[in-house]
Amino acid sequence: MAAAEAEVVSPLIVDTAPDTSGTAEASVAASVAEAARTESQAPASKAALAAKLMSLSGVFAVHKPKGPTSAELLNRLKEKLLAEAGMPSPEWNKRQKQTLKVGHGGTLDSAAQGVLVVGIGRGTKMLTSMLSGSKRYIAIGELGKATDTLDSTGKVTEEKPYDKITREDIEGILQKFTGNIMQVPPLYSALKKDGQRLSTLMKKGKVVEARPARPVTVHSISLLKFQPPFFTLDVECGGGFYIRSLVSDIGKELSSCASVLELTRTKQGPFTLAQHALPEDRWTIDDIEQSLERCTSLLPEELTFKKLKSDKSSDQVISCGYITLRETKREDDAVKTL
Numbered sequence: 001m002a003a004a005e006a007e008v009v010s011p012l013i014v015d016t017a018p019d020t021s022g023t024a025e026a027s028v029a030a031s032v033a034e035a036a037r038t039e040s041q042a043p044a045s046k047a048a049l050a051a052k053l054m055s056l057s058g059v060f061a062v063h064k065p066k067g068p069t070s071a072e073l074l075n076r077l078k079e080k081l082l083a084e085a086g087m088p089s090p091e092w093n094k095r096q097k098q099t100l101k102v103g104h105g106g107t108l109d110s111a112a113q114g115v116l117v118v119g120i121g122r123g124t125k126m127l128t129s130m131l132s133g134s135k136r137y138i139a140i141g142e143l144g145k146a147t148d149t150l151d152s153t154g155k156v157t158e159e160k161p162y163d164k165i166t167r168e169d170i171e172g173i174l175q176k177f178t179g180n181i182m183q184v185p186p187l188y189s190a191l192k193k194d195g196q197r198l199s200t201l202m203k204k205g206k207v208v209e210a211r212p213a214r215p216v217t218v219h220s221i222s223l224l225k226f227q228p229p230f231f232t233l234d235v236e237c238g239g240g241f242y243i244r245s246l247v248s249d250i251g252k253e254l255s256s257c258a259s260v261l262e263l264t265r266t267k268q269g270p271f272t273l274a275q276h277a278l279p280e281d282r283w284t285i286d287d288i289e290q291s292l293e294r295c296t297s298l299l300p301e302e303l304t305f306k307k308l309k310s311d312k313s314s315d316q317v318i319s320c321g322y323i324t325l326r327e328t329k330r331e332d333d334a335v336k337t338l
Contacts, residue, residue: 046086053085053285054100057121058292059299061271062278064116070107073116078102080283103127106135106239106268111153114265115273120288126299129269134219136236136267139260141247143229146257150186150244160256167226173253174221177246182213186244216241230261270298 064073078100082088105117105127114137119127143162147154217238225232235243244260251258266273276298278291 049285050085050087052289053081053087055121056285056289056292058123058296059105059117059119059126060278060288060291060295061115061117061268061276062283063273063280064108064113065280066111066113069110070104070116072110074102074104074118076280077118077283080280081285081288084285105129108265109151109244109263111151112263112265114263115268115271115277116265117268117271120292123292133269134236134238134267135241135265135269136234137243138224138264138266139233139235139243139247140262141231141233141250141258142261143231143251143254143256143258145229145259146248146251147259148187149259150242150248151260151263154259158257160251162229162254162256165228165254165256167223169254170226170231170250171223173250174223176253177249178218178221180215180217183216183242183245183249184213185240185242186248214240218246221246236267271295 062073062077064070068076081102082100101119101121101124103119103124105119108114108116117127119125142152143165144160145156146158146160148157149155218241219236219238220234221236222234223231224234233247235246237243243263247258247260264273271277276291276295278287
């Protein structure tokens with residue numbers, strides 16, 4: 001309406017202008033009609049966005065920052081997409097319930113950042129394959145300090161000297177942690193006992209027994225930097241591997257102790273932090289649609305969602321008014337679908 005009002009006022013300011021009141025009135029009427037059309041088309045546009053959102057299927061990657069848990073980040077992503085699509089709305093609630101499934105394949109600790117692989121629609125069925133694939137991390141460890149969580153978020157449980165440890169000492173033991181090895185997972189983890197996470201039981205003050213060592217695979221480890229008491233590792237590993245346990249074990253092997261100061265996942269499967277992980281300002285329906293197209297081409301043909309069979313028996317369905325959430329439960333809670 002601002003443009004229309006300018007057209008009406010302008011002839012009053014310029015005395016030499018011809019009488020265009022009829023034209024101005026027509027322009028105002030046209031503007032009002034256009035506004036009415038735009039308003040009437042808005043619901044249809046939101047409906048189209050909602051339909052587009054519900055049609056998305058596949059796997060893509062997002063950038064998880066430090067702070068939120070992987071599940072919290074997933075909820076934030078879902079809320080942004082639903083808000084963009086105008087869901088819920090009175091018109092939407094009148095329709096038959098729709099199902100939006102969004103899940104992540106591989107938990108990142110709240111203090112960690114980096115690539116988080118996300119499945120949407122039928123793509124949630126592909127997330128299990130992300131667990132067995134290789135992952136790559138940049139980890140900064142701190143010598144001389146052990147914590148109950150094996151990282152900087154926990155309480156210090158032990159301190160030992162580290163001043164005699166050299167770069168050569170660290171490089172000399174890395175081979176012991178390469179290949180097919182046995183690893184004891186940390187007590188503060190997503191592993192479960194009697195249906196509850198070990199980390200939750202620990203925070204409640206419950207006595208939790210250490211899990212037995214289990215086989216894991218480490219493809220490569222290299223020492224990028226050593227500036228006592230800090231050391232930086234580049235680690236490529238298979239599924240089920242805990243960087244926190246690795247850093248702790250390295251400290252013990254050096255007759256000291258150590259904990260993780262910072263952790264960044266730079267790669268998961270074919271998805272890299274630099275090339276594929278969407279930052280939060282690009283969590284839009286269009287950006288995710290484009291990312292799905294790019295990311296699908298990175299996956300082996302046998303992993304594409306078109307080849308996957310439906311498996312509804314293991315899904316617990318939670319009805320939430322305008323949307324149905326499905327939570328897939330697994331022993332290590334590595335695959336979480338909301």
